[in-house]
Amino acid sequence: MTPWFAEGQVAQTRHALVIGAGIAGASVARSLAERGFTVQVLERHALVAQEASGNPAGIVLPVLSRTGNALSHLTQLGMRHAQQRMSTLMQHDTRIDWQQSGVLRLARNPRHAAQQEIIAAQSAFPADFARWVDAAEGSALVGVFVEQPGWWFAGGGSVCPPALVHALLQHEGIRLHTGVEVRFLRREANAWVLADAQGAVLAHCETVVLANADAALNLLPDAYAKSLPLAAIRGQISLARMTEGAQDWTRLHAVACREGYVIPARDGQVCFGASFTHHAQGREPSEAEHQGNIERLQAIFPQVTALNMAQLGGRVSYRCATPDRLPMLGPLHDAPSFRERFARLHLGGTMQRYATADVLPGLWLNVGHGARGLVWAGLLGEALACMISGEASPLPRDLIHALHPARFDYRLMRSAPAHRKAWVVGVDED
Numbered sequence: 001m002t003p004w005f006a007e008g009q010v011a012q013t014r015h016a017l018v019i020g021a022g023i024a025g026a027s028v029a030r031s032l033a034e035r036g037f038t039v040q041v042l043e044r045h046a047l048v049a050q051e052a053s054g055n056p057a058g059i060v061l062p063v064l065s066r067t068g069n070a071l072s073h074l075t076q077l078g079m080r081h082a083q084q085r086m087s088t089l090m091q092h093d094t095r096i097d098w099q100q101s102g103v104l105r106l107a108r109n110p111r112h113a114a115q116q117e118i119i120a121a122q123s124a125f126p127a128d129f130a131r132w133v134d135a136a137e138g139s140a141l142v143g144v145f146v147e148q149p150g151w152w153f154a155g156g157g158s159v160c161p162p163a164l165v166h167a168l169l170q171h172e173g174i175r176l177h178t179g180v181e182v183r184f185l186r187r188e189a190n191a192w193v194l195a196d197a198q199g200a201v202l203a204h205c206e207t208v209v210l211a212n213a214d215a216a217l218n219l220l221p222d223a224y225a226k227s228l229p230l231a232a233i234r235g236q237i238s239l240a241r242m243t244e245g246a247q248d249w250t251r252l253h254a255v256a257c258r259e260g261y262v263i264p265a266r267d268g269q270v271c272f273g274a275s276f277t278h279h280a281q282g283r284e285p286s287e288a289e290h291q292g293n294i295e296r297l298q299a300i301f302p303q304v305t306a307l308n309m310a311q312l313g314g315r316v317s318y319r320c321a322t323p324d325r326l327p328m329l330g331p332l333h334d335a336p337s338f339r340e341r342f343a344r345l346h347l348g349g350t351m352q353r354y355a356t357a358d359v360l361p362g363l364w365l366n367v368g369h370g371a372r373g374l375v376w377a378g379l380l381g382e383a384l385a386c387m388i389s390g391e392a393s394p395l396p397r398d399l400i401h402a403l404h405p406a407r408f409d410y411r412l413m414r415s416a417p418a419h420r421k422a423w424v425v426g427v428d429e430d
């Protein structure tokens with residue numbers, strides 16, 4: 001390990017607390033329970049998966065890159081894990097509705113298509129993972145006419161996230177406490193104490209995982225706002241009922257995306273989306289965002305009608321995003337001491353000059369899943385459970401570093417003090 005990306009303290013006991021019952025919290029709880037941990041999951045809502053993980057359907061597909069960057073590597077590994085995990089869980093609970101239908105990702109414009117064709121020619125992706133197809137083949141693969149070429153991901157598909165979260169939490173080692181909001185986190189003796197708004201103790205434990213998206217910052221000292229640059233980005237999906245003459249929608253048998261996505265009908269409803277609205281608030285669906293979703297849908301299937309657009313359903317939630325679009329996974333570093341210890345990092349020098357960063361013992365982070373939580377949360381739950389229990393990680397070292405919660409402080413310290421600017425979360429897409 002490098003001195004700035006500390007490994008964290010392996011748990012001495014087989015007990016853990018997880019804050020948040022979305023896909024991130026449920027995945028790590030399950031992986032810990034499978035290792036013999038007794039896990040208590042605390043969730044502020046009366047039901048699980050009520051926030052970002054609460055859409056009735058979501059898609060699982062990888063990101064490709066010419067250089068094989070961390071984002072694309074993580075999504076590829078995440079996909080493989082997700083496929084296996086969901087197929088296994090489906091044997092016991094079909095409500096998860098994992099449909100490995102394949103996903104067609106269309107080129108956004110001719111220039112994009114030309115770039116992607118070069119990537120396709122230069123890369124040796126296995127055909128069952130990613131294949132560049134022309135519009136005719138793409139149309140045949142999804143069952144509906146499309147006008148652009150695109151990538152065909154045969155292993156991709158769609159899933160019902162709340163059912164997946166529910167299924168992951170069904171394990172004898174997991175106790176779920178709903179309607180419990182953690183408002184304070186403090187260290188006493190060798191444990192972390194979780195308290196409610198009145199200061200009453202909810203639970204205490206040596207090992208705590210913060211899997212509560214950007215709300216994790218509310219439980220940490222103010223210094224972490226800069227160390228953990230998490231932004232909540234509003235997203236709205238639209239749900240449309242099929243009307244008379246909806247043959248196109250019944251023929252659609254795979255997910256199709258371009259700048260937005262559309263998922264084959266479930267229970268007579270087609271789910272499409274999603275908006276990406278920075279600095280927005282509120283939980284009510286807006287007409288403007290429905291309109292944006294319709295435009296994204298029409299860009300995929302310009303010739304398809306027969307959806308009841310006059311009476312759209314919708315759902316709003318918030319993605320917890322980071323500036324580099326990668327999640328934050330691992331031990332939480334002691335931010336003030338980190339900045340002191342590595343204050344001269346911008347001047348260069350060797351690793352040996354530095355003592356390893358201090359961590360807050362037993363406190364772990366699993367947040368910042370942005371627009372891809374369904375793809376990688378399972379793998380990351382497994383990776384975090386390995387860190388906590390001291391097992392070898394399923395992630396290669398470069399990815400462990402790329403996801404480390406100290407990475408933004410490290411990058412700040414690498415730049416000259418005059419250039420240490422606030423991080424900005426950029427635009428992404430689902």
Ligand SMILES: Cc1cc2nc3c(=O)[nH]c(=O)nc-3n(C[C@H](O)[C@H](O)[C@H](O)COP(=O)(O)OP(=O)(O)OC[C@H]3O[C@@H](n4cnc5c(N)ncnc54)[C@H](O)[C@@H]3O)c2cc1C
Nearest residue numbers: 020022023024044051052053059182212215235372373374
């Ligand atoms: C519109 C939209 C469409 C999306 N589509 C896709 C898609 O197609 N494919 C894909 O891979 N990803 C998609 N995503 C992203 C994906 O949904 C998220 O990455 C994922 O759900 C994040 O899971 P999470 O567990 O980190 O967060 P959440 O699901 O938000 O879970 C956090 C939980 O913590 C709880 N909590 C917070 N604070 C506290 C506290 N103090 N005490 C107790 N509990 C607390 C919350 O109530 C919540 O249940 C989409 C996101 C949006 C918004």
